[in-house]
Amino acid sequence: MSALSIKGLTKTYKGGVEALKGIDLTVEQGDFYALLGPNGAGKSTTIGIISSLVNKTTGAVEVFGYNLDNDLVKAKQQIGLVPQEFNFNQFETVLQVVMNQAGYYGVTRKLALERAKKYLTELDLWEKRDARSRELSGGMKRRLMIARALMHEPRLLILDEPTAGVDIELRRSMWDFLQQLNEQGVTIILTTHYLEEAESLCRNIGIIDHGTIVQNTSMKALLSQLNIETFVLDINPVENDVSLSGFETRLLDDHTLEVDVEQGHELNTLFTELSKHGITVMSMRNKANRLEELFLRLVNQTR
Amino acid sequence: MSANFIALKSLLTKEINRFTRIWLQTLVPPAITMSLYFVIFGTLIGERIGTMSGFSYMEFIVPGLIMMSVITNSYSNVASSFFSSKFQRNVEELLVAPVPTWIIIAGYVGGGVARGLLVGCIVTLLSLYFVNLNIANLGVLLVSVLFTSILFSLGGLINAILAKSYDDISIIPNFVLTPLTYLGGVFYSLTLLPDFWQGVSKANPIVYMINTFRYGFLGVTDIPLVYSFSIIFLFVAALFSLAYWMISRGYGLRS
Numbered sequence: 001m002s003a004l005s006i007k008g009l010t011k012t013y014k015g016g017v018e019a020l021k022g023i024d025l026t027v028e029q030g031d032f033y034a035l036l037g038p039n040g041a042g043k044s045t046t047i048g049i050i051s052s053l054v055n056k057t058t059g060a061v062e063v064f065g066y067n068l069d070n071d072l073v074k075a076k077q078q079i080g081l082v083p084q085e086f087n088f089n090q091f092e093t094v095l096q097v098v099m100n101q102a103g104y105y106g107v108t109r110k111l112a113l114e115r116a117k118k119y120l121t122e123l124d125l126w127e128k129r130d131a132r133s134r135e136l137s138g139g140m141k142r143r144l145m146i147a148r149a150l151m152h153e154p155r156l157l158i159l160d161e162p163t164a165g166v167d168i169e170l171r172r173s174m175w176d177f178l179q180q181l182n183e184q185g186v187t188i189i190l191t192t193h194y195l196e197e198a199e200s201l202c203r204n205i206g207i208i209d210h211g212t213i214v215q216n217t218s219m220k221a222l223l224s225q226l227n228i229e230t231f232v233l234d235i236n237p238v239e240n241d242v243s244l245s246g247f248e249t250r251l252l253d254d255h256t257l258e259v260d261v262e263q264g265h266e267l268n269t270l271f272t273e274l275s276k277h278g279i280t281v282m283s284m285r286n287k288a289n290r291l292e293e294l295f296l297r298l299v300n301q302t303r
Numbered sequence: 304m305s306a307n308f309i310a311l312k313s314l315l316t317k318e319i320n321r322f323t324r325i326w327l328q329t330l331v332p333p334a335i336t337m338s339l340y341f342v343i344f345g346t347l348i349g350e351r352i353g354t355m356s357g358f359s360y361m362e363f364i365v366p367g368l369i370m371m372s373v374i375t376n377s378y379s380n381v382a383s384s385f386f387s388s389k390f391q392r393n394v395e396e397l398l399v400a401p402v403p404t405w406i407i408i409a410g411y412v413g414g415g416v417a418r419g420l421l422v423g424c425i426v427t428l429l430s431l432y433f434v435n436l437n438i439a440n441l442g443v444l445l446v447s448v449l450f451t452s453i454l455f456s457l458g459g460l461i462n463a464i465l466a467k468s469y470d471d472i473s474i475i476p477n478f479v480l481t482p483l484t485y486l487g488g489v490f491y492s493l494t495l496l497p498d499f500w501q502g503v504s505k506a507n508p509i510v511y512m513i514n515t516f517r518y519g520f521l522g523v524t525d526i527p528l529v530y531s532f533s534i535i536f537l538f539v540a541a542l543f544s545l546a547y548w549m550i551s552r553g554y555g556l557r558s
Contacts, residue, residue: 013558048558051399055557073401081399087392091324096317103313104400106306148396 001065003029003156003187004050009059011045011211019045021211022059027189027204029064029155032182034198034219035191036295037208043191044084046208047160051081064155077105080154082145084161084191090134094125097133098148105152112151119147122177139170146174150181157181158189163197175201195295199223207298214298227263230287232256236280244273258287310402311410318414322380329380329418330425333372337426340368341433344490356492356523365430366517367489370451372426374484374509375476377419377452381411381459382472389463394556404550408460408543415456416449423448436520443528444519450535451512455480457542464546464555483509493525508534 004027011020020042027033037043048054050061052072061068066075088097095116102112120126123143128136133144142162149157159178163171171194178201182188192198198205198219205222207215215222237254247270248260257279261270274281322329341361349360356363388394397407430436438444458475466472487509493501504510511531518524524531549555 053395053398053557055553076399076401079399083392083395085392087395089388089391089393091321092317096320100313100317101396101400103316104310104397104402106309106401108309152400 001029002026002062003031003064004189005060005062006046006050007060009046009049009061010057011042011049011054012057019211020049020057020059023208023211023213025206025213025216027156027187029187030182030185031187031204032179032202033187033189034202034205035189035208036195036198036205037191041208042211043208044160045211047081047158047189047191051079051158052076077152078155080149080152080157082142082149082157082159082162084164086141086145088133088141088144088148090132092133093130094120094133094136094144095129097144098151101148102151107152115151115153116147119150123147124173139166142166143174146177154186156187156189160191161193162190163192163194171197207295209298228260229263231259231261231284232287233259233274233284234282235274236282238279242277242279244270244277247273306401307403307406310400311406311413314397314402314406314410315413315417318380318384318410319417321384322414322418329376330422333376333422334425334429337368337372338429340364341430345433356494356521358521358523359434361434362436362521363492363517364490365434365436366520367487367513369423369426369430370448370513370516371484371489373419373423373448373452374455374512375480376422377415378455378459378462378480379472379476380418381415381456382463382466382476384414385411385460385463386466386469386472389466389556390469398553398556404547407550408457408546411460412453412456415459416452419452419456420448423452438520439522440519442519443515447512447515447519447531447535450539451516454512454535454539454542457539457546460546461542461549464549466555483507487513488525489513508538511535 004025006023006025009020009023009025010018012018023042023046025046035043035046045054049056050063050068052068056068061075063075063078066078068075092100098116098120099109099112102115103109107115116129117126120129123146125140125143125147128140133141136144142165146159146162162178163174166174175197178188178190190198190202202219204218205215206213232252233256235255235257238251239254241251242249242257244259246265250258252258259270261267271281344364345361349364352360354360354363385394388397427436462472462475486504487507488504493504493510493514496504505526511526511534514524514526515528515531515535518528
């Protein structure tokens with residue numbers, strides 16, 4: 001059974017803006033799925049429809065086999081949502097925020113307290129349980145929203161930009177936490193602008209642009225589409241432009257050289273060519289994240 | 304314990320916590336305002352007015368003033384709480400959860416009723432300093448105050464659903480509710496008005512609520528109880544249906 005099945009989903013807002021133009025999407029149980037797309041592509045609308053915050057125009061959505069039109073209560077019980085913007089009551093304490101949410105899902109107070117302790121501890125918030133939520137730092141607020149979404153132990157966790165504005169150390173600890181959840185069997189759908197995050201966490205990926213799905217495949221298959229990788233080399237200073245046989249090059253300044261390497265070309269050949277021209281390489285790095293390059297290419301194709 | 308009961312309890316507790324947390328804004332002002340009414344209209348001016356419907360002016364206005372505080376507090380509690388949930392977007396916590404529409408209504412209205420009745424009790428206790436209150440019919444008194452509080456809580460909820468800014472939740476209380484309450488027979492008996500204005504006053508639903516509540520204390524009313532209760536129940540049913548329809552459809556809540 002799929003964790004999420006979307007068929008022919010469309011959404012036209014009141015002003016006539018067509019946010020979704022008939023998307024089909026399937027996320028298998030246990031998957032860690034990335035939903036990517038530029039701003040305004042339709043990601044948040046899709047998530048809004050799945051989580052009952054946006055009314056769809058046409059189409060069907062099923063969550064673990066429960067149709068949103070016929071089995072809304074059961075479908076809602078399967079989903080945990082971590083929205084993009086902080087939407088908890090800023091005047092309530094951390095504990096009140098998570099306890100209230102558990103109550104809305106019918107979780108008894110005793111069980112809710114156990115879960116609150118478990119998830120707030122795991123997300124390093126238990127010590128802050130009596131603090132007003134508005135007093136928390138940005139990173140703590142993000143973690144609070146994750147804890148809140150887990151209080152009814154959903155089978156499908158949807159995170160809309162969960163690490164936006166979070167420092168790298170905290171981001172990595174959140175990645176570890178999400179990976180553990182996924183290993184425990186929770187299906188995760190993630191939208192993010194940090195493509196490195198999607199590449200390192202997710203097994204499958206959907207790219208949405210202008211309200212249509214432009215890619216829906218495995219991360220591995222998608223990355224294999226990348227046939228050119230660009231490297232930036234820090235070299236000994238050179239005066240004239242460098243021309244290497246079999247490689248496209250650009251001299252950015254007298255000690256920085258950009259080289260395009262096609263799939264199948266060996267880096268040894270590149271270094272041999274560089275040595276022939278008397279160029280010494282001090283260090284090298286990828287110009288951009290591989291997924292980022294692909295993403296930009298796919299999105300630009302649709303423009 | 305059923306899931307719906309737990310959800311209702313959570314929402315109701317949250318609502319009661321909200322207004323008790325800010326008691327200086329929610330419970331103290333009506334107590335001060337009503338005490339001033341008792342001193343100025345009841346004691347100072349009232350003594351010169353004499354009797355009204357056979358009772359001292361103070362005895363006559365106390366039920367109306369209690370009801371006035373119940374109405375305004377029930378209304379404003381739900382209007383401001385629900386609108387601020389919309390504004391801060393934490394109403395989404397309820398919309399994503401499997402909480403039935405009637406529970407959402409019952410939770411918010413329950414909060415409004417709790418504040419309305421608590422303020423009503425505070426004002427009643429304060430009034431005892433100025434007048435000896437007798438209760439003519441406890442059943443009529445309790446049913447009328449409870450359903451009036453429910454009615455105005457529902458009104459506040461609908462106002463908040465429709466509101467797009469904080470200004471929108473103050474327009475109805477300032478420009479509709481306050482004039483209707485003042486003209487609803489709090490300070491005078493309708494029998495003092497010329498026939499034409501008595502007829503006009505009967506189009507004001509608050510007249511029925513104040514008269515029924517006053518009957519609970521004094522045993523006299525300008526309007527037969529059966530009319531008053533019919534009007535109150537009719538309005539409750541109509542406003543509940545409207546609120547239910549709006550929330551189910553996601554009116555003002557879902558795009």
